[in-house]
Structures are given as C-alpha cells and as structure tokens.
Amino acid sequence: QKSGGADGQAQASVAAARAALAASRQQLDVLNTQISEATAEVAAAKADLDTARLDLGFTEIRSPIDGIVGNRLAQVGTYVSPGSYLLTIVPASGLWVDANFKEDQLRAMADGQAATVYADIAPDQPLKGHVTSLGPATGAIFSVIPPQNATGNFTKIVQRVPVRIAIDADQAGKVALRPGLSTVVTVDTGSH
Incomplete structure (x- = not known):
C-alpha cells in the first residue's frame, strides 16, 4: 500500500x-498580450510626439531671405491657410531702384553702365x-x-521706360532706403 500511496502522491504532484x-502558460499569454499592448501604446505615443513636433514647426514662419517685415497682415495666434498672404519682406541686400527715364534719354543707355542715385531721404x-x-x-x-491717343489727337506724349539700377553692395548700408522713396538717378552713358 505504500507504493500505492506513493504512486498517488506522484500522480498528484x-x-x-x-x-x-x-x-x-496562461500567465505568459497574458503578459505577452500586455507587452503587445504596451508596444502599440509606445508606437502611438511616438506618432503623437512626431505630429506635435511637426505642428510646432508649423507655428513659425521663416523667411528664405534676410530682410525687414514691411507689411504684416497676420498676427500671433492667427490661423492661416496654405498660400495665404501674410506679410511683405523687404530684402536687406540686393537693393535696387526702378527709375523711369524719358524715351529720348535711353539712346546711349545700356546694361552695366555706372549710375548715381540721390535719395530724397539723404540727398547729400x-x-x-x-x-x-x-x-x-x-x-x-x-x-x-x-492711354490711347484718340483719332485726331496729334499731341505727342513723351513716354517713360523703367530702368533698373542695382545699388552696389558696398553702398547698401550708407542710406536707409525703403520701398517707395523718391530718388533722382543719373546714368553715366560714357561708362561700359
């Protein structure tokens, strides 16, 4: 009987x-499921973080050029759509003046000729x-x-042609030019 008791005890063990x-095994399955859920939550949290970083990047507007804000239509906190007109940037370098010369002044004028610009803001x-x-x-x-000359109108109207004058780089900070300022321009037609 001892062997029967030992046998029963062994079977019970x-x-x-x-x-x-x-x-x-059930506990392992539960833990594996929890690991899978936690991994999915981590992936979702990383995606949320990436989205938040992207959204944060959309809160700043960066200009591709150095310049001064000239006309700002948007304010901080304003929601805007892609392609919306927000502001005007006046370039800090590469300044130019568009001068309207009379047609009879263009005869000897050509690209590359030296020019002098006198701005009313600093005429000296x-x-x-x-x-x-x-x-x-x-x-x-x-x-x-x-303007169209009407039939029978024999008054000659002198036309003006826009001429772009680039301000030399070493002159840019000399006078605080701003868009729309009045200038007087002379071109040395003997140069070039």
Whole structure:
C-alpha cells in the first residue's frame, strides 16, 4: 500500500505540476498580450510626439531671405491657410531702384553702365550703382488702362521706360532706403 500511496502522491504532484504549467502558460499569454499592448501604446505615443513636433514647426514662419517685415497682415495666434498672404519682406541686400527715364534719354543707355542715385531721404549722400536692365516697354503699356491717343489727337506724349539700377553692395548700408522713396538717378552713358 505504500507504493500505492506513493504512486498517488506522484500522480498528484504531476497533476499539480501540469496545472502550474498551464497556469504559467496562461500567465505568459497574458503578459505577452500586455507587452503587445504596451508596444502599440509606445508606437502611438511616438506618432503623437512626431505630429506635435511637426505642428510646432508649423507655428513659425521663416523667411528664405534676410530682410525687414514691411507689411504684416497676420498676427500671433492667427490661423492661416496654405498660400495665404501674410506679410511683405523687404530684402536687406540686393537693393535696387526702378527709375523711369524719358524715351529720348535711353539712346546711349545700356546694361552695366555706372549710375548715381540721390535719395530724397539723404540727398547729400549719393549711392553708386549700375544699370541692370532696361524695361521691355514703356510703363504706360503695362498700366491697367493704357492711354490711347484718340483719332485726331496729334499731341505727342513723351513716354517713360523703367530702368533698373542695382545699388552696389558696398553702398547698401550708407542710406536707409525703403520701398517707395523718391530718388533722382543719373546714368553715366560714357561708362561700359
């Protein structure tokens, strides 16, 4: 009978071990499920972090050029759509003046000729520059309502052509030029 009791005890131990193994496997399955859920939560949190970083990047507007804000329409906190007009940047370098010369003044004028710009803001401080381009047509041609001489109108109207004068780089900080300021420009047609 001792062997029967030992046999029963061994079977009970095996059954208990099998039950413990089954419980451990169930617990392992639960833990694996929790690990999978936690991994998914970490991935979701990383995605949220990436989205937040991207959104933060959209809260700043950076200009591709150095300059001064000239006309700001948007304020801090304003929601805007892509392509919205927000502000105007006046370049800090690469300044130029568009001078409208009479057609009879263009005869000897060409790209590259030296020019002197006198700004009304500082008339005693002339700026050196050079001609970069002559307009392809008179300013009147591109106006919203171009002036047309009516039939029978024999009055000759002198036309003006826009000439772009680039301010030389070493002159840029000499006078605080701003868009729309009045200037007087002379071009040395003997240079070039």
